[in-house]
Amino acid sequence: MTTPVDATVDLRPGDPAPVAPSPRRRRFSRAAREAGLAYALIVPAFLVFGVFVFYPFVRNFYLGFFSTPPFPGQPKNFVGIDQYSDVLTSNDFLDSLKVTVTFAIITVPVGIALGILLAVLAHQKLQGIGIYRTFFSSTVATSVAVASVIFGTLLSPQVGLLQGIQTEPSILQNPNPIIDINLPVIRSFIPSVALVAVAVTTIWQNLGLSFILMSAGLQAVPDDVQEAAEIDGAGPWSRFWHVTLPLLSPTIFFAVVVGSIFAFQTFGQIDLLTPRGGPLKTTNVLTYFIYDTLQFSKNDGKAAVLAIALFGVTLILTLVQFRFLERRVSYER
Amino acid sequence: MGRVGIQGVTKRFAEVTAVDDLTLEVADEEFLVLLGPSGCGKSTALRMIAGLEEPTEGAIEIGDRRVNDVEAKDRDVAMVFQSYALYPHMTVRRNVEFPLKSRKVPKTERDRLVDEVTTMLGLHDLLERKPAQLSGGQRQRVALARAIVRRPQAFLMDEPLSNLDAKLRVQTRAELIELRRRLSATIVYVTHDQVEAMTMGDRIAIMSEGVLQQVDVPQDVYARPANLFVARFIGNPPMNTIAGDVTRVDGGVGVRIPGGVVELPGPLGAAVERRGAERIVLGVRPEDLVIADDGPIKATVSVIESLGHERHVICRLEDGQLVIVRQAASIPPPALESAVGLAVDATHVHVFDADTEERVDA
Numbered sequence: 001m002t003t004p005v006d007a008t009v010d011l012r013p014g015d016p017a018p019v020a021p022s023p024r025r026r027r028f029s030r031a032a033r034e035a036g037l038a039y040a041l042i043v044p045a046f047l048v049f050g051v052f053v054f055y056p057f058v059r060n061f062y063l064g065f066f067s068t069p070p071f072p073g074q075p076k077n078f079v080g081i082d083q084y085s086d087v088l089t090s091n092d093f094l095d096s097l098k099v100t101v102t103f104a105i106i107t108v109p110v111g112i113a114l115g116i117l118l119a120v121l122a123h124q125k126l127q128g129i130g131i132y133r134t135f136f137s138s139t140v141a142t143s144v145a146v147a148s149v150i151f152g153t154l155l156s157p158q159v160g161l162l163q164g165i166q167t168e169p170s171i172l173q174n175p176n177p178i179i180d181i182n183l184p185v186i187r188s189f190i191p192s193v194a195l196v197a198v199a200v201t202t203i204w205q206n207l208g209l210s211f212i213l214m215s216a217g218l219q220a221v222p223d224d225v226q227e228a229a230e231i232d233g234a235g236p237w238s239r240f241w242h243v244t245l246p247l248l249s250p251t252i253f254f255a256v257v258v259g260s261i262f263a264f265q266t267f268g269q270i271d272l273l274t275p276r277g278g279p280l281k282t283t284n285v286l287t288y289f290i291y292d293t294l295q296f297s298k299n300d301g302k303a304a305v306l307a308i309a310l311f312g313v314t315l316i317l318t319l320v321q322f323r324f325l326e327r328r329v330s331y332e333r
Numbered sequence: 334m335g336r337v338g339i340q341g342v343t344k345r346f347a348e349v350t351a352v353d354d355l356t357l358e359v360a361d362e363e364f365l366v367l368l369g370p371s372g373c374g375k376s377t378a379l380r381m382i383a384g385l386e387e388p389t390e391g392a393i394e395i396g397d398r399r400v401n402d403v404e405a406k407d408r409d410v411a412m413v414f415q416s417y418a419l420y421p422h423m424t425v426r427r428n429v430e431f432p433l434k435s436r437k438v439p440k441t442e443r444d445r446l447v448d449e450v451t452t453m454l455g456l457h458d459l460l461e462r463k464p465a466q467l468s469g470g471q472r473q474r475v476a477l478a479r480a481i482v483r484r485p486q487a488f489l490m491d492e493p494l495s496n497l498d499a500k501l502r503v504q505t506r507a508e509l510i511e512l513r514r515r516l517s518a519t520i521v522y523v524t525h526d527q528v529e530a531m532t533m534g535d536r537i538a539i540m541s542e543g544v545l546q547q548v549d550v551p552q553d554v555y556a557r558p559a560n561l562f563v564a565r566f567i568g569n570p571p572m573n574t575i576a577g578d579v580t581r582v583d584g585g586v587g588v589r590i591p592g593g594v595v596e597l598p599g600p601l602g603a604a605v606e607r608r609g610a611e612r613i614v615l616g617v618r619p620e621d622l623v624i625a626d627d628g629p630i631k632a633t634v635s636v637i638e639s640l641g642h643e644r645h646v647i648c649r650l651e652d653g654q655l656v657i658v659r660q661a662a663s664i665p666p667p668a669l670e671s672a673v674g675l676a677v678d679a680t681h682v683h684v685f686d687a688d689t690e691e692r693v694d695a
Contacts, residue, residue, distance in 0.1 A: 227385050228418035230405045232479070233435035242431070246422040330422035332465045 057311075063304035072298070079301075087305040095281060096289040097313065102191050103285055104263035106199040107206070112255050114203065115210025116248070120240070122211075123218050133215070140208030144268035147205035152273050155197055171197050175279035192282035198269050205269075206262070210255060217251030218244070249329040257321050264314050267291065286310045335396035335486035335519060336361045337382060342391030344377050344543075351377040353543040355391070359487070364513055364520045366534035368527060370566070374543040375523045379489050382521060384408045396486050406435070411480035415492040417472045419464040419479075425451070426460040429478045436483065450482045454512075470501045477512070487519040494529060506532060527567055531555070539563050557683075561690040564616045564683060570645055573617045573656040576687055579605055588615050588684070591652040593630035598679045604694040605684060613693065616683035619645065619659035624667055628674030632656065634667045648675065 028036070066076040067083055087093055118136045122129055139147070154162045157170035174193035181187055191199070221244055229239045245252075267287040270277060277284030277292060284292070286306065294303040337359040344352040352374040359365045367375040380386040382393055384405030393400050400408050411432070420428050426447060433443045451457050454474045464472055473493060480488055494502045494509075510533055513520060524530055530537045531551045538548040539562075547559035558564035564572045577590035586602030587594045595615060597605065605613060624646065632648035635655060644666060646658040658675065660666070667673055684693040 222416070222418065224414045224416050224418035225420060227383075227405075228412065228414060228479075229420070229431070229435075230385070231383055231408075231410065231412045232432035233406045233483075234431070235406060235435075238435060243420060246420075249422075332421040332463055 060304045060307055063301060064308055066301050068299045068301045076301070083301055084305050084308075087302055088309055092281075092289070093306065093309065096284050096286050097309075098188060099191075099195065099281070099283065100264055100266075100285040100287075100313075102189050103195060103199055103202075103266065103283075104260055105189075106191065106196065107202045107263050107266075108256060108259040110199075111203045111206045111210050111259060112214075112252060114207055115214040115255070116252070118207070118211045119214035119218050120244070122215065136211045137208045137215075139205055140212060142205060142208070144205060145272065147201055148269050148272035151197070151201040151204070155273075172273055173275065173279050175282045192279070194274060194279055195283045198266075198273055198283055201269050201273065202263075202266060206259070210259075213251055213255050214248065217248045220251075221247045246330050250331055253321075253325055253329045256325065257318055260317055260321065261314055264310065264317070286313070336363075336394075337487050337519060337521060338392075338394035339378070339382070340392045340394070342378070342381060342388045342393060344374070344381060344386060345389045350543050352381070352388075355540075355543075355545050357538055357545065357548065359519060359521055362517050362519055364522065364533060364535045366530040366537045367521065367523045367540060368530040368534075368537050368566075369525065369540035369546075371525055372542075373540040375525075375540050376491055378540070379412075379491055379521060379523045382487075383410055383412050383489050409486045410489055411483065411485040411487075412489040412491065413473075413476045413480050413493045415495055417464075417476040417493075417496075419472060419475055421464050424461050424463055425456060425467070425475050425478075428464070428475055429456075429482050432479060432483045438483075446482050450478045453515075454478050454481075469497055470505060473497060473505060477509075481512075481516065487521065490520065490522045492524055493522075495524070495526070509533065527569065531567075539566065541566075557692070558616070559692050559695060561614060561616070561685045564685065568618055570619050570657045570659065572683070573619065573622065574685070575615045575617075575650070575654065575656065577613060577615055579611050579613055588613055590615060590630065591650040591654065592632055592675075593628075595629060595677050595682070596679065597682065597684065601682070601684055601694055608686060608693055610686050610688075610693065612687035614685040614687050614690070616685060617656075617677055618681065619657040621678040621681040622656065622658045623676050623678070624648075624658055624660070624673050625676040626674050628676035630675040630677070632673055632675050634669055634671050634673055637666055637669065639666075648673065 064083055065078055065080050067079045069076060122133045122136055152172070154160050155171045160170075162171070172194050176193055177187070177190040178193050178196050179190060181190055225243060225247070226239060229243045234242065264285075265287050266285055270283050270285055270288040271291070274283040276296075277288045287310065290303050290306045290310065293299050293306060339355055339357040342352060342355045343350065355374075355378055357365075357378075367378060369375045377386060381388050382395070384400065384403065388401065395408055395410060420431065423431065429447050429451060430443055433446060438446070447460075448457075451460060454477060456471070456474055456478055459467060459471060459475075464475065467475065473496070476493070494505055497505055506529060513533075522529075522533065531554075534551055536548055536550055537554050539546045539554065541562050547554060547563050549557075549559075554563065555567055558567060558572075561574060565574060575590045577588040577595075580587050580589045580594060582594060582596050585596055585599065586605050587596045630650070632650050634646060635649045636647040638645040638647070639662070641662065643662055644660045644664075646660055646667060648656050648658060650656060656675070685691060686693055
């Protein structure tokens with residue numbers, strides 16, 4: 001028989017505290033029950049991810065172990081990791097990676113810089129500034145297809161305003177480097193005229209989003225901090241450099257990471273504006289290369305390897321950005 | 334250090350006139366408090382001195398130059414903001430150093446000045462911290478250090494204590510008074526807190542709805558309020574203001590208020606006569622009212638608030654309006670709902686014109 005706990009029992013320091021008898025012994029602790037509930041709530045999301053992300057990823061990885069036969073109907077050969085090493089060391093892949101990196105190096109910084117410039121310009125207390133804000137953000141409502149058609153027309157050798165009529169070759173068909181620099185390594189990273197044209201289209205199309213992001217970031221910079229800097233004797237440039245930009249750094253960092261991922265996944269513009277990643281494969285970015293390998297070469301094994309490679313490159317790039325850029329971001333408010 | 338002059342300054346935002354024809358002179362090394370309720374235009378006035386707002390009309394002078402067309406960064410004033418407005422991404426050292434850096438002070442000189450000021454304000458151990466890692470009081474001191482470090486012509490302070498808790502506010506107020514004595518600086522200080530104004534200011538400028546009401550030393554603002562607004566705004570509990578009619582009593586002048594007639598002292602009565610006013614407002618501070626059986630004003634005790642060291646007896650006059658009597662705790666309290674007489678210390682009454690609300694014997 002257990003002794004019932006009596007409220008009048010005289011407790012001395014050091015005595016064990018009286019434990020209230022539980023009405024019924026529970027099989028699991030409170031923490032375990034909460035954990036169980038948490039897992040149950042995650043299950044639906046996990047299923048969706050499983051079907052649409054995890055399974056395709058693993059399946060894709062697996063596909064990369066089989067080489068596609070030269071003629072349809074023949075059985076696939078298991079070649080294991082060989083296909084990975086072959087594809088990833090091929091000149092096709094390395095050239096495509098170079099084009100992709102070059103494309104990202106042009107579009108991401110320029111897009112962000114222009115976004116900051118427009119956001120700062122539109123951040124004035126002036127009458128009618130709302131009209132400019134609308135203009136600046138309007139491309140966010142423009143699809144890749146529309147942007148491509150607009151620029152495709154502007155750059156058309158027949159009717160293009162930017163192209164100038166009858167210039168040969170047309171800008172989008174011009175594989176020549178945009179500037180002629182005769183330095184060994186740098187030379188291979190100089191983009192072709194065609195790639196720059198696609199990059200300009202992309203920057204224009206992303207500018208609305210970049211502007212909106214940077215405007216939102218600017219709104220979060222307190223006015224009185226700007227005013228304090230003004231009274232402390234800082235001119236407009238110094239205020240921008242020492243106050244606005246550091247306080248905008250979380251937004252900029254976000255835009256760099258997300259913008260780089262977007263840049264590495266560019267496809268629509270290439271498909272719509274260029275002759276199949278040409279001319280001379282100078283606009284053959286990785287995503288287009290994957291598409292081309294699958295669609296025209298019908299080589300799904302190689303395409304799978306390229307897709308995994310794109311994933312790996314993007315992941316590494318993002319990790320590198322977090323490792324080296326995030327240190328310079330100030331999140332304090 | 335230098336003087337600050339405001340001449341006929343008006344500031345309009347679209348429809349609203351925030352500051353209306355303000356003229357104010359802050360002498361060199363003076364501590365002037367701009368006092369008023371929120372929305373009275375005091376902060377706008379300060380921001381115009383700083384150069385953060387442009388006056389619609391009028392002139393602003395700092396030292397001996399007119400600064401209307403001088404940018405904030407070139408005005409040589411320092412400001413302490415209500416929110417402190419520290420640079421969140423900079424350490425304490427870099428925050429304090431920033432005004433010097435902006436003015437291209439050489440590095441060795443910068444280090445010396447930052448050390449000097451941060452030591453003076455007890456911030457020396459916090460130099461490498463960022464504002465987010467500081468308490469409210471510490472941030473406030475960093476804001477002060479940033480203002481002091483470059484020895485400007487004038488300090489502008491916009492409610493610098495209002496974000497501190499009550500205890501810290503009292504302590505910081507005392508520190509600020511001491512600091513001010515050491516710096517002997519020209520300070521324009523904006524607040525809505527009359528205790529801060531009374532304890533810190535050499536003079537107080539009281540504003541209401543954009544209009545300057547009175548500028549005087551603290552004691553005179555309390556003892557001789559220029560109009561009804563000032564009378565009601567300064568003092569806690571506030572002054573009792575009772576409207577009444579001018580009447581003649583035994584050759585003198587009195588005022589008939591609900592519940593009785595109060596006789597005015599000779600000079601005050603004469604001033605009322607000179608004005609020819611018929612309707613006036615009698616102002617009596619709670620400490621100048623006493624409960625006395627033979628008091629000329631009949632009233633009923635309505636509420637008694639005991640504060641420990643003193644007591645506020647709230648009495649109802651005949652027409653229902655309430656007056657506050659301040660009593661020492663040692664006096665036995667009257668019974669609730671009992672009829673009492675109220676006597677006025679006639680030498681301390683204030684009389685205002687009921688129409689213009691101006692002090693009669695100004």
